[in-house]
Amino acid sequence: MSDGTRTPQSREQQRLVWRRLVDTLRPQANLAQLIVGLLCLLLGLSIAAQLRAGDDSLEGASQQELVRLLDESGRHVSDLEVENAELDRTLEALRSGREGDVAARNAAEERLQDLEILAGTVPAQGRGIVVSIADPTGEVRASTLLGVIQELRNAGAEVIQIEDVRVIASTSITTEPDGTLSVDGTRIEAPYEVRAIGDPAVMEPALRIPGGAADAVSGDGGTLAAATEDEVVIDAVVPLGTPEHTQVVK
Amino acid sequence: MIAIIGLVLGIVLGAVVQPDVPVALQPYLPIAVVAALDTLAGGLRASLDGAFDSHVFITSFLFNVLIAAFLVFLGDxxxxxxxxxxxxxxxxxxxxxxxxxxxxxxxxxx
Known part of the structure; x- marks a missing residue:
């Protein structure tokens, strides 16, 4: 576009051009220059505004760019949703696993309680009967007392205690040389009190079967009285021994 | 000289005041700025040629800006x-x- 412009040929012409430049730069307070200055001020203002507005990255983005951004964010969202679903599944698995653990622990605790009661290592209470065997003549034999215990067991007694001794699987009833009875090595004095937890409606008639435990006690010269109680407390316990030779079969 | 003072003053003012570009004008402002810069360069050249006319400069400034903005509007x-x-x-x-x-x-x- 240099058609209207003549390149200066001589030194004088060059000097003229420079003088024009100086003239142009010299302030001239006429209306036209003022308007030019005003326009330039507007231009500077809009340049500054545009530079600041350019910070918004999405403003100047083209349609393709916007579509690409949208696609990207959509992909990102779906990725995050997949991840969310995965984490949800993991959470669910962990929660159900914990529930399983809790159930197993509850079952184990219940089982532990049952076994503790069976082994006689913890006190117990519940519905049952209290059997009182009077022995005025001192002739009730160990086998007779054992018969009473067996009869109670047959009738479904869950926990039995003679005097202050807990009756467990290995309990022995023996006769001492002087004729007194001892349970697991502990001497007991008449009248003997046997406490049993179980169904009273079954245990009491079981003792009174003709030719049964009650009759055997009577045959030995004693008397047997059974009383049903709603709250039989059995507080005697046996210490738990550690098996020395036995191992659990896996 | 006044033009340069105005330009610098405008930029400083814009940086200080930080004007918000109206949303309706946002697509046209960059083009208008470039058109104005073109007019400015043309004006300087004309003044060095000794053919500078402030009326021509003012009208061409406004016209260039308006036409550039209109072209963008038309394209939109x-x-x-x-x-x-x-x-x-x-x-x-x-x-x-x-x-x-x-x-x-x-x-x-x-």
Whole structure:
């Protein structure tokens, strides 16, 4: 576009051009220059505004760019949703696993309680009967007392205690040389009190079967009285021994 | 001189006040700025040629800005906004370069 412009040929012409430049730069307070200055001020203002507005990255983005951004964010969202679903599944698995653990622990605790009661290592209470065997003549034999215990067991007694001794699987009833009875090595004095937890409606008639435990006690010269109680407390316990030779079969 | 003072003053004012560009004008402002820069370069060249006329400068300034903005607006309406903006920018850029080249030749001869 240099058609209207003549390149200066001589030194004088060059000097003229420079003088024009100086003239142009010299302030001239006429209306036209003022308007030019005003326009330039507007231009500077809009340049500054545009530079600041350019910070918004999405403003100047083209349609393709916007579509690409949208696609990207959509992909990102779906990725995050997949991840969310995965984490949800993991959470669910962990929660159900914990529930399983809790159930197993509850079952184990219940089982532990049952076994503790069976082994006689913890006190117990519940519905049952209290059997009182009077022995005025001192002739009730160990086998007779054992018969009473067996009869109670047959009738479904869950926990039995003679005097202050807990009756467990290995309990022995023996006769001492002087004729007194001892349970697991502990001497007991008449009248003997046997406490049993179980169904009273079954245990009491079981003792009174003709030719049964009650009759055997009577045959030995004693008397047997059974009383049903709603709250039989059995507080005697046996210490738990550690098996020395036995191992659990896996 | 007043033009340069106005330009600097405008930039400083814009940086200080931080005016918000109206949303309706946002697509046109960059093009208008480039058009104005082109007019400025043309005005400088004309004044070095000794052919500067402030009336011509003022009218061409306003006209260039308005036409550039209108072209962008038209492109937006026709659905070729970005392409037409590019075209306007290219043309204005070529004009700025050629004006700058003319000014350089006037001042330095070689």
């Amino acid at each position: 309406q026709l659905g070729v906004g970005s392409q037409l903006s590019t075209a306007v920018i290219v043309v204005l850029g070529i004009r700025i370069f050629s004006n700058a080249a003319a000014i350089r030749r006037l001042l330095f001869r070689s």
